[in-house]
Amino acid sequence: MANEQRGFTSSLGAILAAAGGAVGLGNIWRYPYMLGQNGGGAFLIVNMFFVLLIGIPLMMTEFVIGRRAQSNVVGAYKKLGRKKGWGVIGYFSILAAVLIYAFYSVVAGWTLNYIVMACTNQLSGMTPAAIADTFSTFTSHSFWPVLFQLLFLILTAVVISLGVQKGIEKISKILMPLLFILLLLMVVRSLTLPGASEGLHFLFHPDFSKLSGAGVLNALGQSFFSLSLGVGAMVTYGSYIRKEDSLFKTSLWISVCDLMVAILAGVVIFPAVFSFGMDPAGGPQLVYVVLPNVFNSMPLGGLFAAVFFVLLGIAALTSTISLQEIVVAFMVEELHWSRRKSSIISMVLTFVVGAFCALSFGPIKHWTLFDKTIFDLFDLITASYLMPMLALATTIFLGWFYPKVEVKDEITNGGALNANLFELYYFILRFVAPIALLVILVSGIIG
Ligand code: PFF
Numbered sequence: 001m002a003n004e005q006r007g008f009t010s011s012l013g014a015i016l017a018a019a020g021g022a023v024g025l026g027n028i029w030r031y032p033y034m035l036g037q038n039g040g041g042a043f044l045i046v047n048m049f050f051v052l053l054i055g056i057p058l059m060m061t062e063f064v065i066g067r068r069a070q071s072n073v074v075g076a077y078k079k080l081g082r083k084k085g086w087g088v089i090g091y092f093s094i095l096a097a098v099l100i101y102a103f104y105s106v107v108a109g110w111t112l113n114y115i116v117m118a119c120t121n122q123l124s125g126m127t128p129a130a131i132a133d134t135f136s137t138f139t140s141h142s143f144w145p146v147l148f149q150l151l152f153l154i155l156t157a158v159v160i161s162l163g164v165q166k167g168i169e170k171i172s173k174i175l176m177p178l179l180f181i182l183l184l185l186m187v188v189r190s191l192t193l194p195g196a197s198e199g200l201h202f203l204f205h206p207d208f209s210k211l212s213g214a215g216v217l218n219a220l221g222q223s224f225f226s227l228s229l230g231v232g233a234m235v236t237y238g239s240y241i242r243k244e245d246s247l248f249k250t251s252l253w254i255s256v257c258d259l260m261v262a263i264l265a266g267v268v269i270f271p272a273v274f275s276f277g278m279d280p281a282g283g284p285q286l287v288y289v290v291l292p293n294v295f296n297s298m299p300l301g302g303l304f305a306a307v308f309f310v311l312l313g314i315a316a317l318t319s320t321i322s323l324q325e326i327v328v329a330f331m332v333e334e335l336h337w338s339r340r341k342s343s344i345i346s347m348v349l350t351f352v353v354g355a356f357c358a359l360s361f362g363p364i365k366h367w368t369l370f371d372k373t374i375f376d377l378f379d380l381i382t383a384s385y386l387m388p389m390l391a392l393a394t395t396i397f398l399g400w401f402y403p404k405v406e407v408k409d410e411i412t413n414g415g416a417l418n419a420n421l422f423e424l425y426y427f428i429l430r431f432v433a434p435i436a437l438l439v440i441l442v443s444g445i446i447g
Contacts, residue, residue, distance in 0.1 A: 006070065007240025008169050015250055017172040018237045019257040020318025023179070025107050026226040027262040028312050029287050032269045034222055036280040039210030040202040040270075044263065046211065047219040051255050054220075054436050055227045057428040058391060059234050059251040061398050064410045066238025067247070072329035073232030076239065080402060089393045090330075093232030096386040097326040098346075100231060102354035103378040104323065105156075108316040109148035109358065113138060114288065115313050118305040123292045131292045135285065140362030149358045153347050156320040160328050161343040164240055168321055175314045176257075182311040183261065186268040189304050190275075199271030202280060203263075217443050220436060225383050226258055230391035233322045236329050246417055247410070248425075261315070268308075272298070287312065324350070384444035392437040399430035 008014040035043045069076035074090030081087065117123050117134075126134065139145055159167045190196060224230055241250060269287070272294040273280050282290040291308065295301035324346055331342035356364065360373040369377055398407060404426065412419045 007164055008242065009165055011242065011245045011250065013165075013169040013173060014237070014241045014245060015253045015257075016176045017168050017240075017318075018234065018250070018322075019254045020172040020176050021233050021237060021322030022226060022228050022254055022258040022319075023176075023261045024226075024228075024315050024319030025104065025111075025312070026222070026319075027258065028265040028315050029107065029284075031222065031226065031262040032266050033281075033283050033286040034218055035203070035266055036270075036282065036286065038212075038215035038218055039207050040280070041204050041206035042208045042211040043215060043219050044203065044266070045206050046216055047223055047262075048259060050220045050223040050436075051227065051259055054428065054433050055223045055229065056248075056251050056255050057425050058224075058229050058395070058433055059227055059254065060247050060411065060425065061394055061429055061433075062229065062232075062234035063238035063241060063247045063251065064407060065394070065398060066235040067241050067243070068406070068410045070239055072239070072333045073235045073326060074330050075333055076235050077397070081397065086397060086401075089390060089397065090232065092386065092393075093230075093235070093390055094327055094330055096231045096382050096390060097233070097323050098350060098353060099378050099386070100382045101320065101323040101327075101350045103357040103375050103382075104316075105149050105152050105320060105350065105354050106145065106358045106361075106375060108152040108313070108320055109145055109150075110139065110288065111309060111313045111316055112148045112152055113144065114309040115306070118302070118309045121302050123305055124296055124302045126292070126296065128293050131296075132285075132289050135289050140365070142359065142363045145358040145361065146355050149354055150351055152316070152320065153351055153354070156317065156324050157343045157347040159317075159321050160324050161340050163339060164325075168325060171321070172318055175318055179261070179311060179314045179318075182307050182314075183264050183268070186304065186308055186311065187264055189298070189300075190268045190271045193271055193275040193298060195275040196271035199269075199274035199280075200267070202274065203266045203270050214443075217440060220440055221383060221388075224387055224391060224440075226262065227255060228319070228322060230387035230389075230394070231323075231382075232326045232390075236326050237322065239329075244413060244416075246413070248417075248421070385441070388437050388440045388444070392434055392441065395429055395434045395437065399426070399434070 008017060065076050065080060069079040071079055073093045074087055077090040078087035159171050228234060270280060273290060276294045276297050278290045278293060292305060295305040298304065327346040328339065328342045331337045331346060332339055357375040357378055360367065360375040365373055367374060372380060408419065408422055411422060
């Protein structure tokens with residue numbers, strides 16, 4: 001009963017909300033350029049393998065912790081860990097969420113600006129040099145990127161302040177289907193371009209000779225980032241999943257959605273890029289600089305540019321919602337603040353930190369540490385260190401500290417569900433996932 005009031009109202013609501021958290025800039029902005037730089041299809045296959053083998057079990061693990069404890073990420077580790085020391089994983093998760101949100105909202109803000117530009121037809125007719133110039137002038141400006149970042153933070157905070165059911169679940173039920181429709185529209189456009197097959201060949205024909213060891217690690221890191229693991233997002237959302245829902249099926253659906261969006265984003269981007277003779281390894285600028293050129297050279301390009309950036313904005317929004325909810329759930333439950341107050345305070349906090357990330361492309365780009373700007377540092381600290389470290393701590397906590405019978409009880413919904421795959425899951429939890437995480441961590445530290 002308490003669970004029904006606390007969290008999502010249906011399994012579909014839970015899947016769409018958590019898939020919304022997972023599907024984000026990581027799928028449409030980061031995945032294609034990573035793929036472009038790491039041998040195309042080979043990266044895709046390795047990434048898929050990691051999602052299925054480690055991603056799904058880790059997501060189930062976070063769900064188990066959240067749903068068992070019926071609590072935010074700090075409360076969950078404190079409650080299940082009995083000894084208070086485990087709560088530290090929760091506090092570090094909050095830190096990771098704030099840091100990720102700080103730099104993620106910068107790119108989300110850029111997207112908002114590109115939506116405005118695309119919808120007002122400002123991108124069309126520009127030369128490639130002008131498009132590149134527009135991007136660097138905008139991102140290095142001392143005011144506009146910060147303003148657009150703030151607008152995105154406000155938009156997210158409004159949804160969060162409406163609550164789990166009326167805010168997060170409701171908006172996910174509208175935006176996620178819309179995202180798929182817009183994506184399919186883009187897929188049809190891209191596949192009907194002349195020469196689309198070359199892009200598809202690049203995407204689906206694995207050339208393992210182009211995939212380095214670092215590429216394999218990128219594929220592993222990408223699977224964690226993309227599934228939002230190791231930040232407490234899935235612990236928080238797990239606590240909203242109904243007791244009768246299957247955590248395995250929920251995780252499977254979310255991961256399938258996440259992979260599908262990443263692959264379809266590739267199907268949109270690469271045929272278009274090849275069709276217009278652009279460089280598939282364009283890096284982080286791929287969607288902001290390379291794609292506008294592509295749109296400019298295709299029929300109805302202005303319309304498709306608008307569709308594409310709206311799509312990217314939706315993906316970003318459902319993810320920023322999940323990032324802020326981690327912090328807000330903590331403030332509401334542990335600090336006993338109202339949801340409204342928590343939404344505002346966490347938004348202001350993120351903005352104060354995040355503005356430095358936004359400005360690190362321009363006015364303060366010389367503020368560097370180890371040759372990295374603030375934006376790059378936050379990205380590196382979270383994706384390469386905090387997320388794998390927290391995910392590792394989570395596997396150790398649930399696999400080695402928390403009683404196995406309780407884990408099994410939560411996964412099988414008190415024995416109501418089939419337990420056939422449980423031993424496999426538990427083996428991955430105790431051995432495979434921690435080793436993979438250690439490898440990511442060590443390689444991140446060395447290289
Ligand atoms: N999974 C998101 C993406 O791929 O864009 C990023 C993300 C969202 C990471 C939420 C962590 C998180 F808690």
